[in-house]
Amino acid sequence: MDPSQMLSRSxxxxxxxxQLSNKTRLMVLCSLLDGExxxxxxxxKVPVTQPVLSQHLALLREAEFVATRRSGQTIYYxxxxxxxxxxxxxxxxxxxAED
Amino acid sequence: MDPSQMLSRSxxxxxxxxQLSNKTRLMVLCSLLDGExxxxxxxxKVPVTQPVLSQHLALLREAEFVATRRSGQTIYYxxxxxxxxxxxxxxxxxxxAED
DNA sequence: ATGTAATATTAGTTAAAGCTAATGTTAGGG
DNA sequence: CCCTAACATTAGCTTTAACTAATATTACAT
Known part of the structure; x- marks a missing residue:
């Protein structure tokens, strides 16, 4: 691969x-593996305060790793x-994975 | 999974x-995919100065993502x-991957 | 319209990652 | 022994990520 392409891809x-390398975001994404x-x-499930969770969710949305759906006051990720x-x-x- | 276990695993x-989330380290690891x-x-291959490369290699060694072999003055990763x-x-x- | 539940945002501070520049180590050659 | 090549380390500075605390928004019920 040509060097400048390798750089831009890396x-x-x-x-x-x-965007993935954060324990809170990993717990969120892991929790979403089996559905919204x-x-x-x-x-x-995730041991953080509400504003902190919300900040991480905002980042995951901007990265387009997650999407949302609103139902009344509740937002599903x-x-x-x-x-x-x-x-x-x-x-x-x-x-x-188990032992 | 129990919450404290989920936290520690995340x-x-x-x-x-x-330890993986750095363009220089990614280029290094990618270069090593087909051999030492x-x-x-x-x-x-990697557009950085020698000391910077060496710092990243030190981190990869400490993480035990890579190992080394010496041959004379040359060190192979x-x-x-x-x-x-x-x-x-x-x-x-x-x-x-190609489109 | 007022209140409350559910969620989001913003500002300010702290901590961690990465760079630059200088210097150190190890091995081999002359 | 001295020099050079190959590689590693350290200190200081700058940038970026993450937290805390406070406040804002949106939807629904009374």
């Missing part, structure tokens, strides 16, 4: 991985990027 | 991903973690 990959969840449900699903499944096997 | 995963390379060879091989192959398909 910059894209860096950006992608950085509301913010309140996520708050119940779901995975929206096939790459995220794949990499989260891989991370699950690395860090969460 | 902390491990965060650490793992952060000396520092000089890596310098030829190779991949040393199967998880890295897997995830780098995945990143390659996401960011570098």
């Amino acid at each position: 910059e894209d990959a860096e950006q992608f991985l950085k 969840r509301s913010v309140t449900e996520l708050l119940d 779901r995975l929206a990027d096939e790459r995220i699903t794949q990499i989260m499944n891989l991370m699950y096997t690395f860090f969460c | 902390e491990d995963a965060e650490q793992f991903l952060k 390379r000396s520092v000089t060879e890596l310098l030829d 190779r991949l040393a973690d199967e998880r890295i091989t897997q995830i780098m192959n995945l990143m390659y398909t996401f960011f570098c």
